[in-house]
Amino acid sequence: MKILGKFLALMLIVFSLPSKAALDIVITEGVDTARPIAVMPFVWEGAGPVPEQIANVVMSDLSRSGTFKPVDVISLPQQGISMVSQFDPAAWANFDAEALVMGSIKPYGTNQYLVKFELVDLIKSQMQVAQGKIDKADLSLDARETVISASQFRQYGHRISDIVFEKLTGIRGAFLTRIAYVVVDHNKSNPYQLMISDYDGYNEQMLLSSPEPLMSPSWSPNGRELAYVSFENRQAEIFVQDIYTQARKKVTSFPGINGAPVFSPDGKKLAVTLSKDGQPEIYVVDIATGAIKRVTNHYAIDTEPSWFPDGRALLFTSERGGRPQIYKVDLASGKITRLTFEGEWNLGGNITPDGRSMVFVNRTNGKFNIARMDLQTGFMQVLTSTRLDESPSTAPNGTMVIYGTTHNGRQVLAAVSMDGRFKARLPAGQGEVKSPSWSPFL
Amino acid sequence: MELNKLLKAMAVALPLLALGACSSTSESETDASGSLGSNTGSSSGVVSGGVETGSASQILTPEEQQQLKEQELRKEHIIYFDFDRSEVQPQFLEIIQAHGNYLVENPNVRVLIEGHADERGTPEYNIALGERRAKAVAKYLQSMGVLPSQMSIVSYGEEKPLDLSRTNDGFAKNRRAVLVY
Numbered sequence: 001m002k003i004l005g006k007f008l009a010l011m012l013i014v015f016s017l018p019s020k021a022a023l024d025i026v027i028t029e030g031v032d033t034a035r036p037i038a039v040m041p042f043v044w045e046g047a048g049p050v051p052e053q054i055a056n057v058v059m060s061d062l063s064r065s066g067t068f069k070p071v072d073v074i075s076l077p078q079q080g081i082s083m084v085s086q087f088d089p090a091a092w093a094n095f096d097a098e099a100l101v102m103g104s105i106k107p108y109g110t111n112q113y114l115v116k117f118e119l120v121d122l123i124k125s126q127m128q129v130a131q132g133k134i135d136k137a138d139l140s141l142d143a144r145e146t147v148i149s150a151s152q153f154r155q156y157g158h159r160i161s162d163i164v165f166e167k168l169t170g171i172r173g174a175f176l177t178r179i180a181y182v183v184v185d186h187n188k189s190n191p192y193q194l195m196i197s198d199y200d201g202y203n204e205q206m207l208l209s210s211p212e213p214l215m216s217p218s219w220s221p222n223g224r225e226l227a228y229v230s231f232e233n234r235q236a237e238i239f240v241q242d243i244y245t246q247a248r249k250k251v252t253s254f255p256g257i258n259g260a261p262v263f264s265p266d267g268k269k270l271a272v273t274l275s276k277d278g279q280p281e282i283y284v285v286d287i288a289t290g291a292i293k294r295v296t297n298h299y300a301i302d303t304e305p306s307w308f309p310d311g312r313a314l315l316f317t318s319e320r321g322g323r324p325q326i327y328k329v330d331l332a333s334g335k336i337t338r339l340t341f342e343g344e345w346n347l348g349g350n351i352t353p354d355g356r357s358m359v360f361v362n363r364t365n366g367k368f369n370i371a372r373m374d375l376q377t378g379f380m381q382v383l384t385s386t387r388l389d390e391s392p393s394t395a396p397n398g399t400m401v402i403y404g405t406t407h408n409g410r411q412v413l414a415a416v417s418m419d420g421r422f423k424a425r426l427p428a429g430q431g432e433v434k435s436p437s438w439s440p441f442l
Numbered sequence: 443m444e445l446n447k448l449l450k451a452m453a454v455a456l457p458l459l460a461l462g463a464c465s466s467t468s469e470s471e472t473d474a475s476g477s478l479g480s481n482t483g484s485s486s487g488v489v490s491g492g493v494e495t496g497s498a499s500q501i502l503t504p505e506e507q508q509q510l511k512e513q514e515l516r517k518e519h520i521i522y523f524d525f526d527r528s529e530v531q532p533q534f535l536e537i538i539q540a541h542g543n544y545l546v547e548n549p550n551v552r553v554l555i556e557g558h559a560d561e562r563g564t565p566e567y568n569i570a571l572g573e574r575r576a577k578a579v580a581k582y583l584q585s586m587g588v589l590p591s592q593m594s595i596v597s598y599g600e601e602k603p604l605d606l607s608r609t610n611d612g613f614a615k616n617r618r619a620v621l622v623y
Contacts, residue, residue, distance in 0.1 A: 213601035215565055234554075235596055236569070257573055257597060260566045273566065280570040301570040317567060324567055348564040361564055368562060388608065390564045406561070409608055435565060 033421065034069035036097040037062055037168075038122070041073060042115070043082040045106040051150060054115065057157025058101055058164065060200065061175040064415075065165060065399065066422025071097055083118050084140045093129045097122055099141065101164055108147050116145040117160050119167055141167050154202055174397040175199065178439040180207075180217040180226055181413060185431030194228060196243060199395075199438070201426060207243060219439045220263045226437075227251070227261035227270055238272060240287060251285055252292070260304050264311050271295075271305035271314055282316050282329070295329055296336075306350040315339070315358065317347040326360055340373065342380050348390060351375075352398045352418070359383075359392045359401050359418075370403050370416060383420035393438045394418075404434040519621040521579055522614065525560070528574040530582055538579060541621055542586035549589060554622040555579050557597040558604075560613035565599055572597035579619045 039059045044050035062068035077091040082104035092100070103117030119141040128134050142163055148156045155176065162173030183193040190209035194217060197204040208214065212231035219226060220240075227240045237253040238261045252258045256275035263270060270285045274292070282295040282305045296302040300319040307314055313330045320327075324347040326340045339358065340346035345368075349360035355375075362371035362382055370392045373380040386405040393402050398418060405414045407425060411432035414425045426433075502510070519541075521534040530538065545551060557576030559568035576595040584590060605612035 213598060215569075215599075215601060231596075231598070231601075256595070257569055259569050273570070275570070275573055280573065301567070301574070303570050304564065304566045317564075324563070345563070347567050363563075388561055406608055409606065 034063075034067060035168075036071050037068045037164075038076055038095070038097040038100040039070045039073075040076060040079070040081065040100065040102040042102070042117070043080055043104040045104055047107075050105060051113070052153035054103065054105065054117075054153055054157045054160065055101070057154050058161050061158060061161035061173075062164065064200065064424065065173075065175075066417040067165070067169060067399070082116065084120055084136050084143070087120055087125075087136060087139070089125045089129050089134055089136070089139075092122055093126055095122065095126075099123075099164070099168055101160070103160075111150045112147055113150070113153075114145060114147055115156055116143070118143040119164055154198065158198070171399060172397045172441070174395040174399065174438075174441065176442050177396060178223070178442065179393075179402060179413075179436050180219065180228075180439070181436045182214050182217065182434050183431050184213075184411075184434070187430065191431075194226070196226075196439075207241060207246075216260055216435060217437045218262050219437055221265060221267045221440055223439045223442045225263075227263060229259050229261065238270065238285075240270075249287075251287060251290065256280075257303075262306055264307055265309060266311060271307060273303040273305065282314060284331070295331065295334075304348050308351050309353060309355045315349045315351060317349070326358070339375070340380075341378075343371075346371070348392065350392065350394060352394050353396055354398055357418075359394050361390055361392065370401060372401075372418065372420075381420060383416045383418075384414070384423065386414055386425070389414075391435050391437075393436050395438050396441045402436045402438055404436060521575075521619045521621075523575050523617045523619070525562070525613070525617065526571065528571065528578045530578050535582075538582050539586065542583045542588055545583065545588040545592055546586060549592065551623065552592050552594070553583075553588075555593060555595050556602075556620040556622060557595065557599075558602060558616055558618045558620065559600050560616040561600045561603060561608060562613065563600075565601070569597050569599035572599045575617075575619045579621070 039055050039062065041053055041055045059070040062070055077095055078088055081087060082102050099122055100120040101117065102120070103115065106114045108114040120139050121141050125139050146156065158175040161175040165171065165173035165175070177199045178196050179199055180194070180196045183195055184191055185193070190211050192210045192212060192214045193206050194208040194214050195204055195206055207226065210230060210232050212234065215229040217226050217228040224244065225240050225242050227238060229236050230239055236258045238251045238258045239248050240251055241248045251261070251270060252272060252274065254274050254276035257273055257280050259273040261270045261272045268287060270287060272283050272285055273280050274283050275281070279299055280301050280303050281297060282302050284293045284295060295314065296316065298318065298320050302316055302318045304317040305314045312332065313328055316327055316329060317324050318327050321338065324345045325338055326346050326349040328337045328339055329335070343362045343364040345363035347361050349358050351358055357375055358373050360371055361368055362380070364382070368389050369382050369386070370384045370389045371380055371382045383401065386407065388406040389403055391404040400415055400417055402413060402415045404411055411434045412425060413433050413436050414423065416423045518537045521530060521537060524531070541553070545553060555576040557572030557574070559571045573595065576597055580593050580595055583593060603616040605615040
């Protein structure tokens with residue numbers, strides 16, 4: 001997964017030099033319709049080379065959003081500016097981009113740096129030029145400065161991307177987020193590894209390695225804990241692990257299946273699948289006390305619980321209709337409603353953060369792909385065209401879905417935008433990569 | 443009756459000829475002891491000086507016999523399933539019966555039944571499917587008189603595929619229940 005970082009750097013090159021695209025990356029027409037944006041390398045106001053170029057992080061983030069297309073730096077009409085006072089509206093009058101991100105980095109005591117950035121509205125600037133009324137103070141959409149430590153360059157880059165994305169789209173950016181996933185590498189003595197990284201694959205860290213399978217990582221709402229399934233004791237057991245202190249708590253260890261843990265929106269409970277009473281059923285477990293409450297009761301398979309954002313209902317997959325389909329259960333009344341009818345199977349659903357749609361795995365003509373359904377209208381759209389797609393997880397701002405798929409006979413992670421227009425595959429390092437889970441906002 | 447005896451004699455003699463084993467004093471009761479005979483057995487060795495040595499067939503302790511029997515059983519310990527199905531197919535009943543008889547005769551022996559699925563569908567669904575397959579095998583064994591206390595079940599779903607090719611043949615190999623002693 002370190003290669004993921006390289007992949008992003010390379011993807012950036014692919015975007016700016018499309019003719020050189022020799023990389024095995026799936027990118028669809030979403031790139032063609034992405035909005036051009038200018039990101040200028042941040043001006044370094046210190047001695048020697050710049051420690052880290054924040055603009056690269058911002059460009060990479062904006063490219064990966066599928067919404068924006070950073071233009072080639074060489075083509076920018078001005079170079080080496082960092083604030084709106086240096087901005088020359090006339091030079092940018094015919095430039096095809098809607099905004100300009102620029103900034104500066106200055107040493108600020110030991111191992112610390114003062115980072116400034118400014119976001120300029122190029123559309124407004126071009127209108128001002130056309131009308132002959134220049135008011136540069138009116139062009140700045142945002143301007144901030146912060147002192148960061150040497151280790152925080154990437155993090156602050158993501159922060160800038162978040163602000164830029166929100167200013168230009170009205171949607172909160174999800175660049176300062178993480179993903180959790182499982183790597184299986186049979187060349188290692190502990191082949192099963194639970195990993196987390198920044199959303200873009202940087203800063204990968206192993207949280208647990210095991211000789212036996214690890215499954216189903218899922219984030220707590222505060223982004224501090226992961227729930228997952230481990231077979232380390234030769235049976236499935238559910239654990240919750242603090243990603244900072246490494247403290248682990250075994251939450252359930254019943255005979256049979258202990259699977260599919262998902263934190264409730266308040267972080268106090270887990271919805272899980274247990275088969276201790278015969279068939280796999282959905283339960284809610286109180287993490288602190290271990291008290292369990294049974295939610296479903298049917299002789300068919302019930303599994304893959306997922307919370308509605310209000311915490312009052314769960315989605316789950318059930319075979320009660322003969323084939324796996326997605327149902328909703330109201331936790332207070334116990335009322336069950338079937339939600340999916342299209343295609344042969346529908347399973348592994350989760351509700352988008354706005355509560356309006358559902359992302360899940362759809363099987364049509366024997367093919368497994370990620371689909372989205374509008375909960376009000378029931379309109380379903382298949383988003384992906386990759387092979388053996390599974391484990392969709394939605395970004396906390398609802399713009400992108402990360403999922404597990406198979407490419408060239410290996411399990412890899414891929415991402416697709418919520419409208420299905422932007423698609424990217426994330427090449428893995430060694431082994432198989434699966435079960436991605438996108439963190440909440442951090 | 444005479445013919446029957448002859449056939450029985452042939453049935454014993456033919457495999458022995460095929461194995462090239464020299465002699466077997468005791469009645470060869472099981473395939474397991476037969477194959478042991480061919481490995482360690484009573485072959486004669488010509489030594490310089492014209493003398494020949496001979497050896498007796500090994501007498502097995504009950505533990506050794508049990509080990510051999512288990513080894514033999516483990517050669518066929520996988521039951522395959524159809525896609526998204528968990529019914530035991532008729533062609534695998536013989537294997538399960540062999541395990542079942544052995545487990546009934548040896549109530550102190552325990553078996554772990556692993557359930558597995560191919561990689562189609564979601565990991566969570568496949569865990570459920572794998573458990574259903576393992577349970578189908580356990581149910582059959584129980585109907586033969588195997589004690590529930592002798593059996594335990596674990597479903598690995600799609601997490602431990604035997605074949606990573608992701609072809610139809612590969613998927614077929616991964617849809618399985620495995621008996622582990």
